[in-house]
Amino acid sequence: MAGGLWPVVGLAVLMLISLKLMSDATESSASFGQIYSLLLLANIFGLVVLAALIAVNLYDLLRRLRYGVAGSRLTARMVVMFVILAVTPVLLVYYFSLQFLHRGIESWFDVRVEKALDDALELSRTALGMRMGEVRRETELMASKLVGVSDDLAALHLDELHQHSSPSELTLLSAQGHIIASSTVDTTTILPNQPSDTVLLHVRRSGSYIGLDPLTNAGLQIRVVVTVPELAPMGESRVLQALFPVTERMDQLAGSVQSAFAHYRELAYLRQPLKNTFTLTLSMVLLLSLLSAVWAAFFSARRLAAPILDLAEGTRAVAQGDYETQLPAMGRDEMGFLVQSFNEMTRKLAGARDTARRSQRELEEQHTYLEAVLARLSSGVVTFDHEHRLHTSNDAANQILGVNLGNQIGRRPTEITEHYPSLTALTDAFQRHLGRSAADWREEVRLFGPGGRQELMCRGTQLTGTAYARPGHVIVFDDVTALIQAQKDAAWSEVARRLAHEIKNPLTPIRLSAERLRHKYLRKMEEKDREVLDRLTHTIVQQVESMKEMVDAFSSYARSPRMEPQRTDANRLVTEVLDLYRYNKQGIRVESRLDSDLPPMEADPGRMRQILHNLIKNALEAPETERPRMVTVSTQCVHGHHGRYVEICVEDNGQGFPPDILEQVFDPYVTTKTRGSGLGLAIVKKIVDEHAGMVSAENKPDHGAKVRLRFPAAAGEAGGPMRKAQEA
Secondary structure (H helix, E strand, O other): OOOOHHHHHHHHHHHHHHHHHHHHHOHHHHHHHHHHHHHHHHHHHHHHHHHHHHEEEEEEEEHHHHHOOOOOHHHHHHHHHHHHHHHHHHHHHHHHHHHHHHHHHHHHHHHHHHHHHHHHHHHHHHHHHHHHHHHHHHHHHHHHHHHOOOOOOOHHHHHHHHHOOOOOOOEEEOOOEEEEEEEOOOOOOOOOOOOOOHHHHHHHOOEEEEEEEOOOOOEEEEEEEEEEOOOOOOOOOOOEEEEEEEOOHHHHHHHHHHHHHHHHHHHHOOHHHHHHHHHHHHHHHHHHHHHHHHHHHOOOOOOOOHHHHHHHHHHHHHHHOOOOOOOOOOOOOOHHHHHHHHHHHHHHHHHHHHHHHHHHHHHHHHHHHHHHHHHHOOOEEEEEOOOEEEEEHHHHHHHHHHOOOHHHHOOOOOHHHHHHHHHHHHHHHHHHHHHOOOOEEEEEEEEEOOOOEEEEEEEEEEEOOOOOOOOEEEEEEEEEEHHHHHHHHHHHHHHHHHHHHHHHHHHHHHHHHHHHHHHHHHHOHHHHHHHHHHHHHHHHHHHHHHHHHHHHHHHHHHHOOOOOEEEEEEHHHHHHHHHHHOOOOOOOEEEEEOOOOOEEEEHHHHHHHHHHHHHHHHOOOOOOOOOOOEEEEEEEEEEEEEEEEOOOOOOOOEOOOOOOHHHHHHOOOOOOOOOOOHHHHHHHHHHHOOOOOOOEEOOOOOEEEEEEEEEEEEOOOHHHHHHHHOOO
């Protein structure tokens, strides 16, 4: 509240002082003239201060009303009510007080009172004039008795005259004012009272003087000075002064009448200014009262509405999360009980908040612990809520699937498929089992993506619901592609080893028997039979050689020679191999696109050459088309999740892989050629796996096939990644 309570106290004191000064001014016009300016300035100052306080409070109230501050409307209504209750009686009192004041001032100056004062004053003057005439005649009589009396005998005659008359003092003086003789009733007086030069001058001019003079320690005296006649025309003139006392009662009555008449004349002269001044003063007191009442209305309304405002601010603070808010106590009334209830509520809310924070902290710690565990799992883990929306996923899930599931949080499996079509088989499996009521399930899912075929082993279970959360699902899956491939490779290796052993043993007797038949009977037969035997034995020997080559391929697939890895320049290796095929008999153009910033890799050069030979040979042996044939080998450095890789791509513009065997092209005995064992790409994949690399096959969008090889780039330690993979 602007100004607080002290301005009210100060202004109340100022009003009391103003009223006191106004009361004193009615008794003395001189006092009124002295304090009028001070009174006017004090009241103006009070008015300005109060008006400023009211303006500040009115502006603050309007601002609160405009912004809808709690309690502002109640404050406005209370201010209006208080102002009406305070102003109405004050205005009535002011009106009647002003009428009473004007009538009272007019009653002071009644014509009869003024005539009575004039008569009293005239009466006083007449009585005093008669007394002064008597003492004058008496003094002149005494002066006549001093005619012819010498200065030496003047004292005796004065004493005699004083004994037979009423003056308090008789003094005979020369014309220049020198004392000749004196007689007085006061024996303690050494020197008589001498007339002034002005009195003497008046006597010399007019012959006598009479007047009222107040004397020290003697009161009011009638001074009479007359000339003493002289017998000799040229004699020195003398004057006689007689002092007659005025009675104390007459003195008091004359002074009272004179003072009252003078005061009445002064008031009569100031009658209209007094009326105007009293009206102005009363009006200023009225304004002070009104403004004080308005300010008090603001103050009281604000004090009454303050608890509501405090409650509103406290409620707003609680809504914003500040549960430590405590309102000041406000007594034992209903408002105090409400404030006490609010404080108790905030204390309980603060306690509940602290408990919730502790629980949240514990949950966060558990969540952090689970995240740390999930982040270090090699298995992919995803969870779905009760609405089958993706809730969480770990890094292993992203790495296994080759996608970022973090940006798919909150989406259903069908929505995830729209962004990642390669996950259709996996999301379909999720969708099937999420809609069932079975607690646990297990399924093997096969995916086909840019990285090739993936075999995922999925296991799911339904989570237990709580009072705050409905049950969801957790799914754990592992990439078992390498395991299944290893099992297949081991099985095919065992098959190849046994086939090589079982087939190789009878091949030699078959060939020897065919050669012996040819050697023994070829010359003894007729020309016609000889030609038949020669053709048949030659066919047997040729097929035996073909089967022997197949057996050697089986043996090579079943038993890989020990690798000798070393730091290898892939660009140099590709250039050396391509030089052997640039001038092929099919007339196919062979080109290379090599990355000049390609890092070295750790590999067995001989095994790498075997990979390139197999891939380039397959590309050259692809079915012919009407387009000019071309084989391209390219290298580049790519970045993956675990570092840099050396990528080698072999592509052609032929017919490409048949779609039905695209996902099995690296399996043994899968081929599209009329001749061949179907082990070429299987051997390629096996060698790539031995180098800790990856291989994939795809058909180009325009035409042709593309095989992509990816090997880890060489690290600081020679033989690091590949050697570790080989030892594992």
